[in-house]
Amino acid sequence: MKPAAFDYARPGSLEEVVSILAGAGGDAKVLAGGQSLVPLLNFRMLRPAILVDINRVPGLSALEADGTGLRVGALTRHHTLETSRLVRARFPVLATAMAHVAHLAIRNRGTAGGSLSHADPAAELPMLALLLDAEIHTRSPAGSGRHAAGGFFLGPLVSALAEDEVVTEIVLPGLPPGTGWGFEEFAQRSGDFAIAAAAATVTLEGGRIAQARLALTGVDETPIRLAAVEADLVGARPGEALARAAAEHARTAVNPNSDLKASAEYRRRLVAALVARVLASAWARAGGGAPAPDGAAERDGAAERDGAAEPDREGSP
Ligand SMILES: Cc1cc2nc3c(=O)[nH]c(=O)nc-3n(C[C@H](O)[C@H](O)[C@H](O)COP(=O)(O)OP(=O)(O)OC[C@H]3O[C@@H](n4cnc5c(N)ncnc54)[C@H](O)[C@@H]3O)c2cc1C
Known part of the structure; x- marks a missing residue:
């Protein structure tokens, strides 16, 4: 399909962007990469009167x-x-x-x-x-x-x-010193949106968890943090039993929908598996000793060392 007709503006400053948006009374859309907006226009799920292309606004790519x-x-x-x-x-x-x-x-x-x-x-x-x-x-x-x-x-x-x-x-x-991380995603094919994905950071102090952050996507109407699971981890020593308990807690804490890709119960089980893995990876990278499941800690540790001479700035002004 083709989009409905729209006007197009390519302002050169943020002031202009904001003034066009304000003048359109809610009938304008910002155009950035266009990778989500253009399909919505093509399917006529959106019919804005004007697109405001921000790609020429200086300073937004720093x-x-x-x-x-x-x-x-x-x-x-x-x-x-x-x-x-x-x-x-x-x-x-x-x-x-x-x-x-x-x-x-x-x-x-x-x-x-x-x-x-x-x-x-x-x-x-x-x-x-x-x-x-x-x-x-x-x-x-x-x-x-x-x-x-x-x-x-x-x-x-x-x-x-x-x-x-x-x-x-x-x-x-x-991130505080002594922080490790984990990321795991399950999708039907490479490049598909996640059926479920999890990410964690864990900060260790004296062998115990000083701070834990755990987030999920694909299992609710928005991405979520698992605050209660995070709170249970603080003060504990990393280990397999703790990972299993956190995974079970996460499984019961989420309330996913069923859709064509997966049932709610399948997503809950995925959450448990992904949470156990991201926690194991995170505390291995934080120096907690439990092996990352796929040897990823060693691989990414090398990448982190490569970044020792990190530049202060990338991207165009
Ligand atoms: C086949 C396909 C597969 C994809 N798979 C994934 C995936 O696995 N994971 C994933 O995360 N994404 C996926 N995407 C989406 C992709 O990452 C998009 O690039 C992203 O969601 C939107 O970024 P964009 O810059 O293209 O935004 P646009 O398409 O330009 O805009 C998207 C929306 O954001 C608004 N907007 C854009 N920039 C701003 C701004 N600076 N201020 C205010 N509003 C703004 C627009 O008005 C519009 O409503 C997929 C897209 C396609 C087409």
Whole structure:
């Protein structure tokens, strides 16, 4: 199918973007990578009066260090997040997850700001934003705004963004020393949206878990954090019995839907398996000793060492 007719604007500044959005009274759509928006237009599921292409706005593709964290411009492409040495050195869990987004052609165009704004309940980046306690920076006629990732995803394809608000960058706070990570996804074919995926970070102090973060996608109307499971892990010593208990807790804590791809019960069982694996990987990488299931810790440890001479800034200004 072909989209319904629309006007097209390609402003050269954020001020112009916001002014066009405000003037359209809710009948405009931001165009970033177009990988989700264009199919929706083609199927006529969306019929905006005007598309506001932000690809010529300067400064939105910057990817730079921020203390021990990162600032990710809204127009940073998925493939940049997957391949950047800076990202791999500071947030290897993010680089690893991005390799699971769609196919290379889509990752070459799709953007960080687009993925968060689109808020697909099975997408990887929203889950990572939630896991890493990201802050989403925006601009609107009211000025600059900030959203905690924790309150940003409201439902399937629904975010906290106002109609005249544009995402400008995503800020990821640095991880504490002694933090390991894990990421696991199950999809029917490589490149498909996840049936379920899980990600974790675990910080060890004196052999005990000082902080645990656990996020899932594909099992609810938004990506979710498993706060109760996280709380149970704090203070414990990593081990197989703890991983099994956390996996069972996670299985009973989720309330997934059944759909054509998988039943709710199948997704619950997947959650248990994925949670056990991401925790084992995370505490192995944090120095807790339990072997990562696939030897991935050694492989990614090498990648982290390669990133020792990490650049401070990548991407175009
Ligand atoms: C075949 C296929 C498979 C895919 N598989 C996956 C997958 O496995 N995992 C996954 O995560 N994604 C997947 N995607 C989606 C892909 O990652 C998209 O790139 C992403 O969801 C949207 O990014 P975009 O830059 O293309 O946004 P666009 O398509 O340009 O926009 C998407 C939405 O976000 C809004 N928007 C975009 N940028 C901003 C901004 N800066 N501020 C405010 N609003 C904005 C738009 O108005 C629109 O509503 C897939 C897409 C396709 C076509």
